[in-house]
Amino acid sequence: MKTICQSIRKLNTEDDTRAFGLEIADALEPGDVVALIGDLGTGKTALTKYIAEGLGISEEINSPTFTIVKEYRSGRLPLYHFDVYRLGSGEELLDIGAEEMLDGDGVCVIEWADIVADVLPEDSMAVCLKYGENEGERIAEFL
Amino acid sequence: MKDGRFLTLGIETSCDETAASVVADGRFVMSNVISSQIDIHTAYGGVVPEIASRKHLERINDVIGKALDDAEVCAKDIDLIGVTYGPGLVGALLIGVAAAKAMAYACDIPLVGVNHMHGHIAANYLEHKELEPPFMALIVSGGHTEIVNVPDYNKCEKLGGTRDDAAGEAFDKVARVIGLGYPGGPKIDKAAKDGDPDSIAFKRVYLEQGSLDFSFSGLKTQALNYLNQERQAGREIDVNNVAASFQEAVVEVIADKAVMAAEKYGQKRIVMAGGVASNSRLRALITEKAGSKGIDVLKPSPVLCTDNGAMIASAAYYAYRSGVKPDLELDAVPGLEF
Numbered sequence: 099m100k101t102i103c104q105s106i107r108k109l110n111t112e113d114d115t116r117a118f119g120l121e122i123a124d125a126l127e128p129g130d131v132v133a134l135i136g137d138l139g140t141g142k143t144a145l146t147k148y149i150a151e152g153l154g155i156s157e158e159i160n161s162p163t164f165t166i167v168k169e170y171r172s173g174r175l176p177l178y179h180f181d182v183y184r185l186g187s188g189e190e191l192l193d194i195g196a197e198e199m200l201d202g203d204g205v206c207v208i209e210w211a212d213i214v215a216d217v218l219p220e221d222s223m224a225v226c227l228k229y230g231e232n233e234g235e236r237i238a239e240f241l
Numbered sequence: 242m243k244d245g246r247f248l249t250l251g252i253e254t255s256c257d258e259t260a261a262s263v264v265a266d267g268r269f270v271m272s273n274v275i276s277s278q279i280d281i282h283t284a285y286g287g288v289v290p291e292i293a294s295r296k297h298l299e300r301i302n303d304v305i306g307k308a309l310d311d312a313e314v315c316a317k318d319i320d321l322i323g324v325t326y327g328p329g330l331v332g333a334l335l336i337g338v339a340a341a342k343a344m345a346y347a348c349d350i351p352l353v354g355v356n357h358m359h360g361h362i363a364a365n366y367l368e369h370k371e372l373e374p375p376f377m378a379l380i381v382s383g384g385h386t387e388i389v390n391v392p393d394y395n396k397c398e399k400l401g402g403t404r405d406d407a408a409g410e411a412f413d414k415v416a417r418v419i420g421l422g423y424p425g426g427p428k429i430d431k432a433a434k435d436g437d438p439d440s441i442a443f444k445r446v447y448l449e450q451g452s453l454d455f456s457f458s459g460l461k462t463q464a465l466n467y468l469n470q471e472r473q474a475g476r477e478i479d480v481n482n483v484a485a486s487f488q489e490a491v492v493e494v495i496a497d498k499a500v501m502a503a504e505k506y507g508q509k510r511i512v513m514a515g516g517v518a519s520n521s522r523l524r525a526l527i528t529e530k531a532g533s534k535g536i537d538v539l540k541p542s543p544v545l546c547t548d549n550g551a552m553i554a555s556a557a558y559y560a561y562r563s564g565v566k567p568d569l570e571l572d573a574v575p576g577l578e579f
């Protein structure tokens with residue numbers, strides 16, 4: 099993954115998060131991987147919802163923690179939404195057959211991507227989400 | 242067919258468990274094999290769930306063999322095979338579906354695909370021998386929080402579900418940050434017994450008026466904010482109080498919405514299913530709230546709340562009896578809806 103800090107973005111409201119998600123969605127092409135890194139409650143699933151909205155996906159996006167991945171095909175590109183919170187390593191991600199999706203016809207958004215960083219493509223877009231100073235505020239940092 | 246009883250073999254591999262079971266006449270469990278129980282010692286060695294499809298592949302034949310042995314039947318006695326074809330993890334589902342198809346083809350047994358969620362509901366047919374539709378079902382687990390109207394054996398209408406985290410998932414995540422560990426549901430349930438549910442005013446999230454949907458993500462964030470704020474102020478955190486208050490905020494909304502759904506559709510019974518249906522506070526509260534409206538609450542025993550093959554066999558039996566056509570071309574559908 100790219101590790102050079104490129105920019106920092108403040109997400110003070112839900113609208114900011116939405117705008118950010120829509121922007122990411124606009125830039126996505128088949129085979130792209132968005133790696134989301136951040137603690138519980140920093141808004142990884144929320145950001146994914148807005149990326150999905152930007153891709154024109156009509157289905158409800160909810161947390162895939164228990165099935166590790168959910169697939170959505172109603173948008174401009176197929177979306178593979180991963181939550182690898184329960185996995186121990188990148189190898190386990192490959193065990194569940196993720197390779198086809200990482201290298202596939204759609205885009206992958208991966209929550210808790212730091213856990214599986216060793217098997218993600220070099221050119222993944224890594225976004226780090228952190229708590230801001232005030233309640234409800236978040237900071238997104240491109241790594 | 243053995244001793245005049247219709248035998249269904251149920252196979253379940255949608256997530257962590259490799260499971261198979263033989264059920265007679267859709268109601269009577271003759272065997273119920275769950276691989277995490279076979280390997281109980283190793284399974285408790287670590288908290289990393291064995292989700293790899295490879296693990297299912299290693300076990301599936303043994304699990305099916307043991308299910309037949311335990312029931313004291315052989316493959317030729319089986320009248321029907323039911324297998325979970327979704328929702329779940331694609332690699333995991335494929336193992337069960339492939340094993341079921343191979344056996345159905347080789348032994349010339351009809352095969353029907355079962356929606357995992359219908360299976361959870363059918364667990365109640367095994368527990369409560371007299372239970373018949375119609376009723377309102379509440380499925381609460383690590384991956385699901387859903388209210389489903391069940392007018393007939395093979396009809397399920399989803400009325401509401403979670404918009405973000407499932408109830409069990411919210412329990413797991415909050416348990417982790419307050420240091421209770423995995424599995425979060427039972428640990429929070431236990432800690433909450435020594436805590437005061439009114440000590441922290443967590444918000445009850447009901448969404449729009451009349452909505453039967455759920456949202457637990459905001460509550461999770463609220464709990465995290467509370468913990469941060471207390472830590473910053475240097476105050477000691479009472480884990481039992483956090484567990485009790487958080488649990489109350491989750492189960493109160495679930496109970497209210499389940500009762501609201503039953504009333505709206507004129508159902509006299511609420512049937513619980515899924516792992517979180519074992520939560521003692523949820524059981525007590527929903528029984529109380531439903532009872533005051535003259536609605537009965539049924540729940541399966543904990544072993545039938547977790548993923549198992551018996552519930553899949555029962556659901557398959559009723560699907561087949563309702564006229565669902567056997568299908569040897571069955572394929573896994575990871576994102577299967579109700």
